[in-house]
Amino acid sequence: MKKLLASTAIAGLGIVLSVAAFALDNAGTQVDISGNVPKTCHFGGDPVIDYTSGPGSYNGTLSATASTINVTDFVDSATANLKPGTHTIELDFPNVYCNTPFTLDAELQHGYLKNFTPKGPGQFLDQLHYEFEARIGNSGPSIAIESPDKTGTQTGAGYAYNGILNVDFTIKAGTAQNPTDVPLLAGDFTDTATITISTVP
Amino acid sequence: MKNILIAAASAALVVGVATNALAVSTTGTSVQINGTVDPTCFFSNTGGSTHNFDDLTNDNAILLDSSHTFDLGNSYCNKAFSLTVTSANGAMIPDTNHTAVGSFRGYVDYTATAKIGATGTPVMLDTSTVGTHSGPETAENTDTGQAEQGNLSLEVNIDSGQSANPLLQGTYSDTISIVVDASI
Numbered sequence: 001m002k003k004l005l006a007s008t009a010i011a012g013l014g015i016v017l018s019v020a021a022f023a024l025d026n027a028g029t030q031v032d033i034s035g036n037v038p039k040t041c042h043f044g045g046d047p048v049i050d051y052t053s054g055p056g057s058y059n060g061t062l063s064a065t066a067s068t069i070n071v072t073d074f075v076d077s078a079t080a081n082l083k084p085g086t087h088t089i090e091l092d093f094p095n096v097y098c099n100t101p102f103t104l105d106a107e108l109q110h111g112y113l114k115n116f117t118p119k120g121p122g123q124f125l126d127q128l129h130y131e132f133e134a135r136i137g138n139s140g141p142s143i144a145i146e147s148p149d150k151t152g153t154q155t156g157a158g159y160a161y162n163g164i165l166n167v168d169f170t171i172k173a174g175t176a177q178n179p180t181d182v183p184l185l186a187g188d189f190t191d192t193a194t195i196t197i198s199t200v201p
Numbered sequence: 202m203k204n205i206l207i208a209a210a211s212a213a214l215v216v217g218v219a220t221n222a223l224a225v226s227t228t229g230t231s232v233q234i235n236g237t238v239d240p241t242c243f244f245s246n247t248g249g250s251t252h253n254f255d256d257l258t259n260d261n262a263i264l265l266d267s268s269h270t271f272d273l274g275n276s277y278c279n280k281a282f283s284l285t286v287t288s289a290n291g292a293m294i295p296d297t298n299h300t301a302v303g304s305f306r307g308y309v310d311y312t313a314t315a316k317i318g319a320t321g322t323p324v325m326l327d328t329s330t331v332g333t334h335s336g337p338e339t340a341e342n343t344d345t346g347q348a349e350q351g352n353l354s355l356e357v358n359i360d361s362g363q364s365a366n367p368l369l370q371g372t373y374s375d376t377i378s379i380v381v382d383a384s385i
Contacts (some may be wrong), residue, residue, distance in 0.1 A: 026382040027278075029243040031271050033293065033357055034374035035254035035309070042261045042367070099262045100299055137302065155224035160369055162303030198372070 044095025277350035295371025318351020
């Protein structure tokens with residue numbers, strides 16, 4: 001009887017060893033992480049504004065806020081006539097980006113600079129035609145509008161862009177639309193340009 | 202009366218000795234039993250887990266701080282072991298491949314810290330320490346120096362300070378593997 005018990009115990013020990021042999025000395029698992037970056041476009045801040053004129057040199061002065069640009073010496077102070085030449089206001093919007101392909105649109109409220117001051121009899125110039133251009137960087141897509149049009153052809157780029165958006169307003173004086181021999185009506189000449197960059201759906 | 206009792210007790214002693222002498226003569230063996238406990242590592246969760254951070258950026262595509270801790274269940278190694286954390290991509294990378302003009306970021310670095318139990322030996326993988334983000338990156342503690350048991354945790358942190366540039370649009374992802382090995 002005692003021998004039988006002993007052999008049973010040995011057999012049991014054998015089973016324990018077998019179980020130990022199946023244990024794994026390593027283990028592993030893995031996790032998946034993910035996150036989304038949505039399509040977006042962004043205007044970074046107020047533009048840097050330059051005013052140039054030519055031919056000739058006008059010591060034009062310019063002051064600006066985010067929404068209003070004031071240019072003096074645009075006009076001959078003695079006659080109130082537009083000075084001849086080409087006057088360009090350039091706005092460089094910094095840090096403009098779309099993180100995916102995008103389109104560029106622009107729309108002018110009037111299509112020309114308009115002075116809404118009431119005028120009586122006589123010939124006064126109360127609107128100024130101009131050329132508008134918005135451009136993505138130096139070689140990116142651009143959109144141009146020439147008075148009296150209000151919209152241009154939508155353009156786009158097949159790439160993401162981060163950089164400067166250039167916007168130019170150019171008034172060419174001495175043309176049929178912008179004569180230099182008609183006095184300008186006193187007051188503000190205004191228009192509003194809306195520039196839109198949008199991600200491609 | 203006292204004498205009688207003593208005599209009786211002595212007689213009983215004699216009988217007892219005689220009985221014991223009989224047992225020794227019929228048994229004379231012993232057995233030694235032993236067994237081995239092999240090095241073993243165990244994860245209760247081998248199926249892994251997933252986490253979606255949802256939006257990684259603000260509305261302007263600028264990276265935000267994000268964090269998530271995976272609790273992957275009871276785990277142990279019954280002796281000192283090695284612990285390895287591996288990123289499959291070397292960063293979270295997007296499913297898109299946008300061409301870009303200008304400064305954008307097209308990947309998201311993160312740290313992933315794994316440990317077993319509250320006081321386990323942690324291993325932290327920092328995907329930013331290797332400049333590439335196109336293949337596996339690994340951090341390893343080759344010898345924890347001790348057996349450990351407890352919840353297997355993995356803490357993933359995304360630091361917004363890694364880039365001031367906007368991120369390219371896309372769904373960013375990576376797979377992190379955790380391996381323990383007690384065969385060291």
